[in-house]
Amino acid sequence: MADPPRSHAQWVATEYSGNASDDDARRHRISPANRRVTDGLMCRVVRACHPIIDIGLFPRGWSFTLAWQVHATHSRSFVSCLGSRLNHHSGPYSTPSPRRRRYSSAQIAPIRTSQNPISRIIQDQRPKRGTGERPLILAFGPLAGSRISSRRVRVLQETSPKTSRISGFHKLEIAERLKKVSEFATLDQVHVDQLSASSNIDAHLADHMIENMISTIAIPVGVATNMKIDGRDLLVPMATEESSVIAAVGNSSRQCYENGGFTTSMSGTQMIAQIQLLDLTDPATARVAILERRSEIEVICNECDPLLVRFGGGFRDLEVRLIEAPSGTMVITHIVIDTKDAMGANAVNTMAERLAPQLAEWTGGRPLLRILSNLADRRVARARATWRCEDIGGEAVRDAMIAAYEFADTDPYRAATHNKGIMNGVSAVVLATGNDTRAVEAGAHAYAAKDGWYRSLSRWEVTKNGDLSGVLEMPMAVGLIGGATKIHPTARAALAILDVDSAEHLARIIAAVGLAQNFGAMKALATDGIQKGHMALHAQNVAITVGATGEEVAEVARRLIESKSINTDTADKLLAEIRGA
Template identity: 25%
Template structure:
């Protein structure tokens, strides 16, 4: 689990590290008898003390630098007490010195597919939760929103190199004609992972193999990487001269904006829509249907096209996605692709039809940060805490629907604020506390 740490040696008598004073442990780290990284192993299972000692080491280092007092006092503002470090060590973070509390709010509840759900949001941006709450309230007043799961599948795309173009062509053909054998190899490594497709593209002699698989209630990066590794071993039996350059060749695409995710999807592909009654638009959102439809074209469609945006045909999808991701223990770096979204609005009779289409929502309810107490609490608040025993995968699907509904609410409210000219006044009121 950790790099090897010296387990004994606090003094000439070889006192166990756990019986040494903090000062002695700090000296041991400075003299490299214990690695900075290995404090948890040396003091296991007292992880809290390991963190306390590491903070003292950091404090001593800071004391020798310019503005020492300021840096040392800064450490005192970073909490580390009253936290279950057993769930973190070896899984979520290394070289731990504490945790960063983030305010948690809740928008809604919002009516999604006939059932009400709260939307937990962790953010430091004033007005975001209030705005999303207003959008959710308007949607619920109008009968709620509907969601559609268009497809799902986490992807991983290794890059391999062949000795000749002819050999690369044979690999391309083999992948197209022998999917079932690769699927069998892939699925032998996992209980829940099911390989749905394999797309092979060439760049000269190099081949990029985009494996796509459902991963149950997990976000699935580890699961699919393990399966891909097994499938590659089968490929190498048929192509022994094939060199695996990397298990990820960026054609996946993970944690980066890309057209392939926008077009083919990654994770959960979800559409959410609602019909807003004209009187709700005017009473709750303080604008008109016509002004919203017109502004959506000018801003979210034309403006984003002029900017050359990939998947950015929206007002603030990333705002809602990031806040929900942080609250529910998702990977914040995957906000990049998960917030790709096109927002559409049209007038139906006198009412407003609004939708968000999001092809790449990457979420899970097991693994990663979802096991931490507060994050698990937010998932349980929604009703998707942990894997579904009856129907594996449905809890992660539910979370993706809530994310899409949250984005729908945030889009509706922000666009209404812009249409009515209220954006600045709302932010000044909620972002600027009077001293």
């Protein structure tokens, strides 16, 4: 077999034969079971032969031809080993039989095709006219598991061979990157224009914020009204793509506004970084040896970030835990750092990396991971509010909401959705202020499981006056310094609307929004159901989906709500009516 060319990708094919009867083979081609089997086979092959891309499976009679793309980076031995692996993995659709053909690696040969290898293979494998058989074409890699339509086949023919291996992509200008993406994905001009459009963040700033940047995506920012937090009236900016989220916060806050709104507090602004030590024969001794070095550790950590120390932050505490793992006992050191107005991930990661070699020297252990924990349980924001029974619709509503809460607190299936509702509010403020949504979300869900099972982040009770009281406590690692908070102009503007003077202040506001959101969703669910309010607001999106523009949007939405059938079919008809079609 010839070496694969070093400059471009090429297609290589081999043929597989099953020992199934012709009837079975015919069934193979049409049955979902076979689809699963062949998909499974190919998944394993793909895994085994990574980084192959674009594998096609083409039935011919009762045999299959596999074709895959080989790249310049693939060595001859790599290509050769494919054969044995494919043979090895071909079991699931072939029962043992002498009739089964097995292919040695030597029999795998590049298909000699000119410019259209895929089209050639497809033609080769197409059943004869008049047999009534339709070729089944399964694609893998970029088209994983899909049955390729003739249009997709055309696209494949036109664009293959294509590769995602683009060295130096990050060094290109934004426009050049976009051109490459557009060629790779054969984008229509309308998509290219959309991706090139400017937004309220300068493209060059965005290019510095992330890697391989080609565009920006604008998420609507709204403000929640009616919020009174710790006696102060606030408008809270929220960035979200979901309708009814901001309305719910305003509506919930309205209902407790006269009763004082929200009261908030916070446990502190401390973050934990973990350092993992392995290979210790005497982990208990190592643990104590580390604890003895507390003051040295404090110095090492604080020396990493004099600016943080100047702002009143720095080392606060030390914990050392022993974790039993299958490979032995791990010694896990926690450094607890007050990161003040920074979220603090970079700050504590630097300290953990600086400290790790010292821990190794003191204990003889092997340091491995050195990274913050997103379970920021030393940075818990709290919010509470009481809704007067008469302000929320009476005892029946209150009791229904308590029952809704109890469901969430005892059933993880419900708790996940309940907490998602809380995060609708939380993540929207976190995003609007340029903070790290994933960090806060990870912390929230880990905290929700802190008692050993996944439960509600909020607690709801009936007060002695018969009112409804809600409490939310959750880790809130957000900052005013660092990350995107200082550099994203929209985040800066959002922080200006909030007029917050510390990360703690911001975290407390976010907790209040989370509680308001939770109240709104629970009340809707326990009374009218979510669709009434949510879908009424979502109706505008449905109108836009079917092509309504300008004033048509509100009109189609209005008629959709009236019709009580908020879906695209109805919207289509209503739009046609409005346009007099």
